[in-house]
Amino acid sequence: MSERISAADVAKVARLARLDVTAEEIDRMTSQLDGMLEHFADVDALDLSEVTPMTQPFALVNVFRADVVRPCLDRDEVLASAPAAEDGCFRVPPIGGEG
């Protein structure tokens, strides 16, 4: 196995992505992700030093909107589909630490 990613990496990434994972899932994901990253060896073999990254499939610049108000969404309609609401707000459990 190429060992591009460790179980500890996977656990850290799961925390960053806010996905609770079991120990068994960490094991499975570690081997699956490692298997996928192995394919990247082909790309690693390329000399890309002179290549500019491509970030836009169709080059546009300066796309703006005018600073004009359009109708807002109805608060009641929006809060009706929220898991919990109170006093016109979305209600969440205590925010606490960084988890």
Add this chain to the structure above:
Amino acid sequence: MSAYDGLPGDWELVVGLEVHVELATTTKLFSASPNRFGDEPNTNIDPVTLGLPGALPVLNEQAVELAMRVGAALNCTIQACTFHRKNYFYPDMPKAYQVTQYDQPLNVDGHLDLPNGVRVGIERAHMEEDAGKSTHIGGSGGRVHGATASLIDLNRAGVPLVEIVSRPDIRSADDARAYVSELRSILLAVGASDAKMEEGSMRVDANVSVHKPGTPFGTRCEIKNVNSVRSVGRAIEYEARRQIDLIESGDVVRQQTRHWDEGDGRTHTLRTKEDADDYRYFLEPDLVPLVPSQEWIDRVHAALPMLPAARRARLAEASGQAADSEAVTSVVERGQDDFVLAVGQAGGSVARALVYVKEAFAESPQVPAADLAALTLLEPAGTLTATQAKAVLAELVANNGGDAAAIAAAKGFEAMDNSALEGFVQDAIAADPDAWQKFCGGDGKAMGALVGLVMKASKGKADGKLVTALLNQKKG
């Protein structure tokens, strides 16, 4: 004069400030719901603000215009730029990423000159979107700790911000305070923001460290939640002393984000750098680059109003006062300098007008410049005493103008001619020869007794300054 005590020993303070400013647009940075403070919670919301599936951002052109004004006013280079996503989870950040500028911000490499001449470098002034607001309920005092739930209001989410990042060029709490108030004046002057710290439309984070001159900078802590110009100085001063105490007791400063508590006047740990988030910045694929044309940049520069520093210099020159004097800085800060100068244009005394305006007008003066000009001439001419002039000024303010001479006459402030005054002075010397002797011998207090006699005899109409002059003249 410093408002703060300064640091003990030969410690030097090193401060860089990050100031978030909400731009005075009508709508949000990337969507068409109102950018308005104080509305009912969650009423200024749209699919983009809520981070609904499928919603896409479109950049507000006016936000760009205002951000460019900030850059121009801070002597920045305005450049082609891009937007990135800064990924982190927090319930008031609806998409779980903030759209901000990363390695290519709009404004870079500027500077701001403090009234005392200190130049503070501006590293960058970039555009980004604001988060919503969380209210913590069930605990004590709306704090995060001990709360049983939080309520999320997204009205502020997506409001356009400019984050102005200074270089670590600030060396005292006074200068930090001066920086914030100068920056605020500039933002108001260019119309970029209402810059109200109490409403959160201007928010200051301070990066504070201490070191001994000639040695490398110390480890810095970032202080958040500094909500007034006054607390900028207090928080920095407190934090510097905390760091010095740590070092002097053999401990080390750890890189931290700390929270300023206005109530107890201390900073508290929010989080240490060890558990810092990994923001996974990458280019925002839903937006395209912003490439301001040279013509647009030139237009922004050409339309900039005269900035506070230049206005202070102009007023200082015209009034003979120092540019960083209290009168000049406060009148410029309140935007009343044009009026003061207009009084000079109308033939009045700029020096007197500066004093009157500083004292009598909180907002923009409604009195015609010519009316105030007339008053500025009466007092130095000896026609009115300072007390009388103040009374006339109050009347002018109350009535939004009027004829100063007529008001003075109506109040019975007739001019006292010099021969009558001469008589009162002679009488006073005669009435208290003892005081006269002492006065001639250089006793300042004795002069007061003589002036008092003149005032009594003239029923307060005598000009104190003129009386003093006469007394000195007679002393020879």
Add this chain to the structure above:
Amino acid sequence: MAAPARATPPTAAAVAAAVRSGATTAAQVLEQHLAAIAGREPEIHAFNLVLTEQARERAAAIDATVAAGHDPGPLAGVTIALKDNMCTRGVPTTCSSKILDGWQPPYDATVVNTLRDAGAVIVGKTNLDEFAMGSSTENSAFGPTRNPHDTSRVPGGSSGGSAASVAAGFSQVALGSDTGGSIRQPAALCGVVGVKPTYGYVSRYGLVAFASSLDQIGPFTNSVADAALMLDVIGGHDPLDSTSIPQPHPSLRDAIQQGVEGLRVGRITDLPAGADPDVQERLEAAFDALRAAGATIVDVEVPAFTFGLTAYYLIAPAEASSNLARYDGVRYGLRVEAADTHAMYGATRAAGFGEEVKRRIMLGTYALSAGYYDAYYGKALKVRRLIHDDFDRAYQRADVLLTPTSPSVAFKFGDKGDNPFAMYLCDTYTIPTNLAGHPGMSVPFGTGAEGLPVGVQVLAGTLQEPVMFRAAAALERSLA
């Protein structure tokens, strides 16, 4: 009522013409399709939701418009199925994920507004691989869709429900989204036409994002002419999408009137191997057909084509990891209660997302994280540039390129095992087009193994849809 014959479906253009002239009614057209749905939908499961009553009301309104002497638009009475990742106001939009189960968007996607304005009748929301991540529609939280040609086989994916809907006659046309082949591959497997336009051709506003720099909406139809009609209607600038191309698009219905005389059709000599012989045989037949129609076949090289899959499987998950972070249980969708907000996030997302979605979120988060960005995401963006530039060089020598759409005909459920990469290989031929931002389409071109449909992929350069459609129309004509 018996299901209508599928042999000679009328075109969408013919349906619209008949409804506009009053020769038939939108209601009659709709009932035919509803009858087809009643007949085979339980077996096929193309839909997450069939909008029977709303569609009937809508058809009645269109008929009333015609009766009043007004024109309901170019898609008058044309029934359409929408992939369930396009927002429909007040109608659940699930992305086939538990995390959005029951959510009713408070707004319509731009394409939905456009379709209504054109007189189309939306019959339902179609099944997909969760958040469009997959190539078989097996990754749906609501169960797989079956291929109408053989229900033991997959319809392809991720827009499998939309492809199946058109193939089974449940709707005249359908919309899907294509991030790495999710329109073209199921079109090939279900024997219908499927188009991924140039990036920016159709508004993405209201399309639930998978990978923002790759996603495009496009049509499934029974004919190339219908695909041209659909794109003529849904293409165009949208001020709500910053990446929407601001110039007007030429009429594709006009373009397909032209033949392929003198057209240069490219054969990619260094195309990655892996297509089954039956598929390869149909591709050769396609080259022959275009040569016979007057085109010239030229050899071209696209060396970076082969790196497409690897680059895609870093870029798409990276963008997805960010796009899917908003499903946090705060404002809409599923929430699993927990003691604090961060615990609630972890529990909600673990319960709401399926296996494949989690895998891609993990991979994408990793590729963007501190210390790995340059090694993975940064490099993948450079490979993307290579692919784009290689294609552009090829398009200097050829007007269009032909490749297989899918390496194989529709495969059986469970055939790819639990090796994710085996499934990813389904998109070998479609992915590079998304990376380049170019248009591509799949045209049914006969059958292969077990008599199952085979699609040929026609590729062209940026905004070269007219020439792509000319070649596609010629292929279609050659079969007639």
